[in-house]
Amino acid sequence: MHKKSLAFALTALLCSHAHAELSHSDSVNAGKTKTASCVSCHGEHGNSTMPMFPKLAGQNSVYIANQLKAFKSGERKDPMMATLAMTLTENDIVDIANYYADQKVTGEHEELFDTAEEKAEHEAMVKLGGDLYRNGDLKREVSACIACHGPHGEGNKPAGFPALKAQHANYLVKALTDFQTGKRANHPENMMHMIAGKMTEAEIKAVATRIATMKPEK
Ligand code: HEC
Ligand code: HEC
Numbered sequence: 285m286h287k288k289s290l291a292f293a294l295t296a297l298l299c300s301h302a303h304a305e306l307s308h309s310d311s312v313n314a315g316k317t318k319t320a321s322c323v324s325c326h327g328e329h330g331n332s333t334m335p336m337f338p339k340l341a342g343q344n345s346v347y348i349a350n351q352l353k354a355f356k357s358g359e360r361k362d363p364m365m366a367t368l369a370m371t372l373t374e375n376d377i378v379d380i381a382n383y384y385a386d387q388k389v390t391g392e393h394e395e396l397f398d399t400a401e402e403k404a405e406h407e408a409m410v411k412l413g414g415d416l417y418r419n420g421d422l423k424r425e426v427s428a429c430i431a432c433h434g435p436h437g438e439g440n441k442p443a444g445f446p447a448l449k450a451q452h453a454n455y456l457v458k459a460l461t462d463f464q465t466g467k468r469a470n471h472p473e474n475m476m477h478m479i480a481g482k483m484t485e486a487e488i489k490a491v492a493t494r495i496a497t498m499k500p501e502k
Contacts, residue, residue: 308382315383318376321368329387335454341387342449342500344441348381359470391450391500406493413494416487426482429491432475437498449498456492464488 319330322340326332330340340348354360355369356377372380397403420428429448433439437449448456462468463480471477480488 311379311382312386313383315379315381318372318380319383322380325364330384331387331390332452335452336458337452338455338459339389339391339451340384342389343384343447344439344444345378345381345385346441346444347439347446348384349377350444352377352380354470360468389447389450389500391496395497409490409493410497412487413490413492416483416491417494421482424482426487427475427479429495437495448495450500451495453489453492453496456495457488460488460492 319326322330325334325337326340327334327337330343332339351360352369352372355362355365356372358366395403395406397406416426417429417433420426432443432445433448434445437447437451439445439447459468460476460480460483463476464483466477469477483491
């Protein structure tokens with residue numbers, strides 16, 4: 285009798301575990317189908333190849349879901365995303381976020397330069413941007429990006445802080461400029477608003493250049 289009930293409990297435990305696994309992969313599969321209309325801009329598996337369209341592959345699901353809800357409600361404004369987000373249900377958002385979070389971000393960061401000056405200029409920007417990313421600027425109260433976005437640009441899922449690694453530099457510059465001007469202000473605490481507001485144009489370009497070179501696999 286005792287043995288039997290133990291076996292029963294074990295079976296029940298295993299089944300509920302298997303069910304949880306299955307429902308995550310079901311959600312990912314459903315998300316793949318639901319992202320058919322996203323591929324033209326965000327690329328195959330969310331690895332966009334065009335610099336103005338953000339990569340979504342490997343982004344954490346909490347952040348993706350928050351942004352889709354913000355596009356849907358109109359709190360985050362973008363003419364291309366607004367109409368699309370409007371058609372998504374709560375369930376679609378969960379599946380899409382699970383699907384993209386499950387993909388691996390890729391990047392081809394072999395930089396080609398025409399002249400030695402261009403190469404030196406790029407390296408100087410990566411250095412300045414890397415310093416700002418790690419240390420911030422105490423005097424001007426620019427917080428170090430590493431605190432929230434992680435040492436390798438991996439972000440922070442529980443907090444919903446986005447991963448940045450291997451993102452297109454052009455998109456990063458646009459995002460930081462939109463925070464600076466207040467065009468983008470859908471986060472309830474508007475942390476990026478205060479941070480980007482204190483950065484110069486040159487610093488934004490430098491930090492974006494640095495982040496774009498962060499290795500995708502880390
Ligand atoms: C016509 C092009 C286009 C299509 C199609 C498109 N997007 Fe976008 N998407 C954009 C652009 C442009 C942005 C950046 C908006 C900005 O600069 O604020 C964006 C941003 C996003 C973001 C925020 C990314 C971030 O890092 O903050 C998410 C999430 C997203 N799109 C999901 C989707 C999903 C899901 C679909 C399909 C249902 C989709 N997009 C289809 C153009 C598109
Ligand atoms: C206190 C935490 C915090 C710090 C420090 C921080 N960030 Fe952020 N960052 C956030 C949050 C939260 C968001 C998402 C904002 C939203 O939802 O609108 C974000 C979003 C971003 C985005 C937009 C990403 C996307 O996919 O659209 C960029 C780019 C960015 N941060 C760059 C930086 C840089 C560069 C620094 C350092 C100079 C920095 N962040 C410091 C919390 C932080």
